[in-house]
Amino acid sequence: MARSHLTLAALATSAVDGLEVRQAAPFGSGTHGDYDSAVITSTDGRHFIVRVPTSERAEAEQSSDLVSLRALSVGIRGRLPFEVSRFAGQTPVDGTRAVVYEFVYGDPVQLGAIPAGEGLATSIGRAIAAIHTLPTSFIVDAGLPQHSPHDTLRASVTIMDRASATNLVPAALLGRWERASEDSALWQFVPTVVNGGLTAESFLQSGGSVSAVVGWQGLSVDDPARDLFWLLGAPSDAVAESALDAYQLARGSVDRQIAQRARLYSELELAKWLLHGAQERNTEIVDDAVALLHGLVDKVENDMNQNLSHNTMPVMAVDEVEAMLDERDRRDDA
The missing domain is CATH 3.90.1200.10 (Aminoglycoside phosphotransferase (APH), C-terminal lobe)
Structure with a gap:
């Protein structure tokens, strides 16, 4: 059973120190439907995405994504003409982990x-x-x-x-x-x-x-x-x-x-x-x-x-x- 956006918001507050949630809403579940996801709005107006993988493949994919995001330093990102999300925090849940990212904007x-x-x-x-x-x-x-x-x-x-x-x-x-x-x-x-x-x-x-x-x-x-x-x-x-x-x-x-x-x-x-x-x-x-x-x-x-x-x-x-x-x-x- 998919986790609700309210449950995901609670996980986000555990993952990111000092995060106070003002609003939460369901978010697209990813290309293959392998994530429970929500978009979070904090009290200071910032937006985040929280994702929990629902399959082993998605969990491995998320782990690889985190390694790559950490490799993309400030200097490397400065060479790119577009935004790349940043890792904000994580917390364990049901044998896997909820990962929170800074939201990147666009259609x-x-x-x-x-x-x-x-x-x-x-x-x-x-x-x-x-x-x-x-x-x-x-x-x-x-x-x-x-x-x-x-x-x-x-x-x-x-x-x-x-x-x-x-x-x-x-x-x-x-x-x-x-x-x-x-x-x-x-x-x-x-x-x-x-x-x-x-x-x-x-x-x-x-x-x-x-x-x-x-x-x-x-x-x-x-x-x-x-x-x-x-x-x-x-x-x-x-x-x-x-x-x-x-x-x-x-x-x-x-x-x-x-x-x-x-x-x-x-x-x-x-x-x-x-x-x-x-x-x-x-x-x-x-x-x-x-x-x-x-x-x-x-x-x-x-x-x-x-x-x-x-x-x-x-x-x-x-x-x-x-x-x-x-x-x-x-x-x-x-």
Whole structure:
């Protein structure tokens, strides 16, 4: 049974020293419905979110999020053009814990409602670029995960192999993914700081610009394309194009293959959905995943823009190569 907002308010007062609650109200229960949540207004006008995980997965996610929020120091946050919530306190409850965060303001973003062109899409692109230009040193200092291009490729191949073992993935897709995994040029990238779990719901917006980013449990050093693939699920391809153009402009990136890797990760999400259904022995999920995979075959076979192979033209200029090496060295030294 879900905890009431009044119960959660009482837990918040135990978690935060000196907190006096003036008002409490139920709050959205999170992406997967795995939290009991409430928004709290204190007597001094401040707002907080209190959350209690209701599953082991959510508890692990919340723990990872707390580690990441602590790693995001004042100096690191000052480099970001949006707000990030702060940990305010915690208290034990029923074998888990209630965690209180400072409230961050903004309206939730829905993928299907992002307009193409200058505005929210480009603001999202610039926000992601700001994350990716953070120094990797603070990730190392916090003991957060670091993945090399080889690690990322190996993880992708593992998903492909497991999906292939179900005998439910169309042969055309398996061949497409195998060719991508063998394209060495596709995997030549400089790992960056990534959020690691971005979706449209990660962003809050105000006035058509990103005001906050929530959910940092996947913070790590990894392939920057992992923070971009979700944009390809927008109803209009122009949304992803607008965001990616703004992203590339903000970063001054020379990663010519980032769009192709993002597309591959987007396709592998369907493989993950299939594997989830198989693991749960849920025929409804499996059937849905199979239908989506077959739909993907039709889409990629009839659209040359869905190509996964690396871009061979134009060849990188010497100054671009030097810029990429300088960026890597700068991240290592920061």
